[in-house]
Amino acid sequence: MNRLSCAAALFAIAAPLAVAHADNPIIQTRFTADPAPLVHDGVVYLYTSHDEDDADGFKMLDWRLYSSTDMANWTDRGVVASLETFPWAVQTNDAWAPQVIERAGKFYLYAPISIAGKPKNVIAVAVADTPAGPFKDALGKPLIAPAADNIDPTVWIDDDGQAYLYWGNPDLWYVKLNKNMISYAGPITKLEPRITDYQEGPWFYKRKGHYYMAFASTCCSEGIGYAMSTKPTGPWTYKGPIMDHDTRATGNHPGIVDYKGGSYVFGFSYEHNFALTPIHHERRSVSVAKFDYNADGTIPNLHWWDKVSAPQIGTLDPYKRVEAETIAWTSRIKRDRDRPYDWAMGVTTAQDDRTGVYVTRATDRSYIKVAGVDFGKTGARTFTATVANAKPDATIELHADAVDGPLLGTVQAGPSAAAARWQDRTAAVSGATGRHDLYMVFRGKGDDSLIDVDSWRFNR
Template sequence: MPITSHAENPIIQTNFTADPAPMVYDGTVYLYTSHDQDDADGFKMVDWRLYTSTDMVNWTDHGAVASLAIFPWARQHNDAWAPQVIPRNGKFYLYVPISVPGSPKNVIAVAVADSPFGPFKDVLGHPLVGPKTGFIDPTVSIDADGQAYLYWGNPNLWYVKLNKDMISYSGEIHQVASKPATYQEGPWFYHRYSHYYMAFASTCCPEGIGYAMSDHPTGPWTYKGSIMDGDQRSTGNHPGIIDYKGKSYVFGFNYRLTFDETPIHHERRSITVAQLHYNPDGTIQKLPWWNRTGVEQIEAIDPYKRVEAETMAWTSKVKRPIDRPIDWVPGIKTAKGKAAAVYVTNVTDLDYIKVAGVDFGAPGAKAMFARVASGANGATMEIHLDSDSGPLIGTVDVPNTGGWQDWRTVSTPINGAVGRHDVFFVFKGPRGGPLVNFDYWRFAQ
């Protein structure tokens, strides 16, 4: 009987991520995030990352697509806060709140790329707006008539009309005279059918997700209630809302991975997702706090096409022995050698990667190919179905390829891979060091 695969919250485990900014483009969800450093106590954020998915369960890590370094006029040590990206006229516009030397106030900057994967480049050499109190958390949407609106703010809500070039604005900056009840920060502005929505992080702290509606892009905004109440397990929140393949989703974050490691609060957040439901009048049905079991998979993974190793639904990061350093877990690294731009690294004995909902069909797979590099001896990669101890369908003997950037394609016979299953790649080998760098995989019939 085929299994029904679901996301596991949080959906990203190889980095601490926050401030989700999903964008639907050309059939794919592009999830831009801020990034809490592994050793963060308070906020420690210097770059913005990108993850993609076509099934809402498995997410592919594309690394950092921008950092504070692309704005050399900005302070470089912390303020890579909540981003949003929007496409227009074949280009992609990244809006971010950052800070400048000599001013305690934030500004909003814009960078432009020819691809959703970047590289994003600063085209102004100075802020788009600011400095002014509360200039954080930009959100942007383009109306049906082509007019773009940029909103932002904590604790007040502000907006301005962007010009068609998306890097300048016309008219005055407006403060919303009557902001929605419970509004705190993190606005997410969008329109759906005839309604305009302003979702936001509400009533700090802890923050839930509230929302307001309007018949016009500039309000007035009528508070409609809570999408999700706050919870003591999470001081903050930040919504991102999309429609995708006939369903609606809301992204946010919690601190689950942090608290799996320590009871001490640190600003090390993790992005989550839930399905959203609208009533016939456009209002939004209230959700419980983020469940560990997330949304249902939309479509299966095709194993007979190349799949990047950094595409995963879950990793064993949170199950590492307590004495194992944080760097020695399945992770993602940007390559400078012969591999693709991003690959899995720092895997050690008994670590695993889960890929949800892989459809082998019938008669099923007979072989698997993997692109690997290793400077270790005695490493193997077991392939299991449905759990890390489920049926074993094949074992890859990982050779010492001569170095961690000396890539080689290896293969193994496969037996028993028929129908739809979750697939677990379980790494085994000598303890005390990394075993393999893993670039991509592909099954064959």
């Protein structure tokens, strides 16, 4: 390397990074849909339904959880509930759109499922002591009995303590929940007239004296629309689109929260599916965008996910234990211009009872991007990763700002005397100062999985 190129490399490492943004879709290791964000104790918990990799139509068996404190890096928290949570339900499909809410230190998950022999959905409720679960069946039976419209429950607790449960496609229904959140009082009421452009996926909440009902707009294609009211039960006034109807989406489901002074809308698209095939399958992917309410409380039209995203809030501290499944982007879906999208080559996650969620199936040239890592002025001297099942030639290259950016260090992950056991592997690093996106690039021979990674940290 000549002096000019050497100087350029040093400048690239030291140069400040522009504010990072969420990479939409924000989850790449699985197909996810029906986002249901919950803010609790300074963390955004994002509950999703989950489309199986081989889904053609809807094939959904469980509900997953992701979390973030910066809106750009999302940590896979694994399965928090599944059809097995409700053993009286059909176990082969129909784990559809959930929502979770907290009350009196308990967390309640509402979800539509099916019962054998019944042609209609029911709404079930599960409960947990923490937002990460595990959730347990609260009733042993449906909360809402079988009916044609019983999908997509959304719940909100008003200022006076009264909780409301809304749901439905194509009609919208509501009921008042009791304080125990697992029973209701009074009639189940059909909302009439139907909200303009309403189809499904309601998201009900209150903000600064206004009640909001966001929803998936009339199929097909679906966008995201919303209505407002001065009362929790309406009447509702249609206000327009948040996301336009778009031919790239035959479905949608909004989730809206305020977090650290900003407002965010979640929804989904079929971008990952169409990256793999021109054929439509029910394999969806969640995205997020930041927005600002207008002075009168209305929401602007954001048009579509390819035009908006969410800036990273703050930075990631690399000197604390970081779960390896904390990811801004990973190569399970390739964006590289010189290669086609490739679902087979890349990183995914797995879960077991002892370790929890960890990164697995890291193949040669696959990578994990972690956004906005702040190494500080003095920088890091070493990097430690907790690994298992490493192939003898497996390495982890640490790059700044790009997969081929300045090399900070290389971890020799194998060989291991007991490869199946979790072990720490440490490498010296240099040039890791300031704020940068971190790329962990996996290298090794063959097309098989090279290594499993549980966590990592840099050390001063």
